[in-house]
């Protein structure tokens with residue numbers, strides 16, 4: 600899977616230019632996180648990746664094919680989009696019906712539908728809720744229902760818009776497990792998140808948006824080693840990273856264990872000199 604974003608511009612009918620010429624390439628299966636302050640253009644950007652929004656300038660090529668050449672319904676076989684708010688996505692009367700809807704709409708063979716539903720329900724821990732009305736699920740579970748309904752369609756790319764919002768620790772771990780499993784199956788996950796702890800744990804590549812432009816794009820160590828530039832996007836690295844940076848440790852640190860290791864290393868050096 601190769602997604603080429605070429606000088607992408609989006610101006611809403613109101614005249615707001617939310618994307619001011621974004622260019623990058625997303626390739627392979629390594630999960631990518633999109634971060635940035637509110638209003639920086641994250642949702643506008645990812646909504647172009649399966650044609651929910653059309654570029655007003657520039658283009659996106661998915662495996663060489665312009666996003667403009669197919670409808671969202673056609674792209675949804677390849678690129679699934681999980682909405683930030685599950686209430687914008689769920690509309691049927693049981694979880695099972697929600698999971699079946701997409702695969703049937705894209706004419707997936709019945710056997711495959713059953714297999715994909717079973718996989719998506721198990722991965723999202725919804726096996727025991729298949730007959731429940733989605734609106735009777737807790738808000739956090741609704742989100743997993745929305746995620747499972749996209750996974751059941753078996754797209755190559757899955758876009759998550761703020762999946763950790765409102766999730767507790769167990770929910771975030773379940774999400775991390777979903778992303779790991781999808782990657783192991785060769786899927787590309789692209790995720791918008793404000794949860795920096797989740798971002799540094801789960802993603803190796805981070806794209807930082809600021810006022811409709813790409814501010815930083817690269818490996819998480821490279822991105823988080825530039826705190827002064829990051830400040831422009833009002834992104835705050837996780838507490839352990841900030842503590843280590845203030846303590847003068849150059850390489851970004853993402854876990855308490857890694858911080859302790861660095862401190863012990865420095866102490867050993869000091870003692871031996």
Ligand SMILES: Nc1ncnc2c1ncn2[C@@H]1O[C@H](COP(=O)(O)OP(=O)(O)OP(=O)(O)O)[C@@H](O)[C@H]1O
Nearest residue numbers: 611613615617635636637638639640641642643644
């Ligand atoms: N439907 C719309 N009509 C007009 N302007 C819009 C529309 N949707 C978003 N915008 C504007 O486009 C800009 C980018 O918004 P967008 O929602 O893409 O940002 P975001 O980074 O996803 O923000 P958040 O983190 O709050 O979700 C903002 O200035 C916003 O007000």
